[in-house]
Amino acid sequence: MTREIYLKKFSRAVRWRLPPKEAEEAIADYRELVFQEKRDESRLVEELGDPVQAARLLTDVKSYRRWLAVFGILALGLVLMAKWCILGRSQLDYFLGKTRYWFPVLVLMVGLVLSQYWFRRYEQKRGPLSRRLILGLVLVLAVGAIPLGWTWYVSRPEFLERLAQELFPGPVARQAWMLQYVLRYGGCACTLIALAGLVLAKLFDRRWLALYTLALTMTALCVILIFWTRSMSLPWYGVNELQFYYFPRMVLVGIAGLVGTGVALC
């Protein structure tokens, strides 16, 4: 293991486990130790110990467990979202009926509040805004735009008229059928990106939380659409109003997510 790789592994492990100030102090100390002229690079692990084990030795168990609890709650929210995306329903459907539309909103709100509280209080910004973060946000918007756009397209009155006129399943029906896959895979992709944003926010810069927030919002919107489109009791008043039933109801969720993303970037 080279000195650079050793320090890289140690830095990641220590940033995951320690509060930012302590982590940076430990990294600076290890940089000094690792890059000592008298140090034999081939005996680095033997002398200093495994980098992850070294980080473990420095861990304050109490504060690390607190972080793991927060991470666990946020990750559980993402797992639930992914499950709803894949299954298209919640186990609580039978008991709570139509309130299931609020499940993704609830997960989004808990995720927004808890992540903003933790990262703004305990984590730090490092250096200028990363270009990769900007690219990540653009990617999430692109990935999220596909299911939202597809739903908009499929719920147009003209499309629904054509669907009603098609006697046997044809190209129009296939486009409508594809919607469930687009929503499912789009939502799952955003869930994975949100998880990556969470980990990157802890390891590198708290502004990566913007990626988590935006991706979580997109996932929540996908789950709401999945629940609506799979519902057999949609209270709409005709083909002409279907498009304007879905989207105005999701505007508030979208605004909350965008505001959260903006706050995370500050």
Next chain:
Amino acid sequence: MLKKELLELCLLQLLDGGDKYGYEVLTPLRAAFPDTQESAIYALLRGLGKEKYTEWYMAPGDGGPDRKYYRLTPAGLERLEALRGEWRHMRDAIASFGVE
């Protein structure tokens, strides 16, 4: 007296002999306790800093960049005295069994 306390005693004793930078503290201790890795000794050194037994300052190295030097605090000196007392007591106790 546990091995950790023996290490702590040696570390404080080392710093009692003068301010030292990280590598200067870690290498002699690792030479004395070869089954202990430097990461464990560094963790102990950090722990002593948190307990306010040691403190650090930056000073120029030997022609290189600034280095972090560690020194004992008055609380560290008291701790060293306490550990020395424990060590003498243990040494005498073991000697009373005929262990040389």
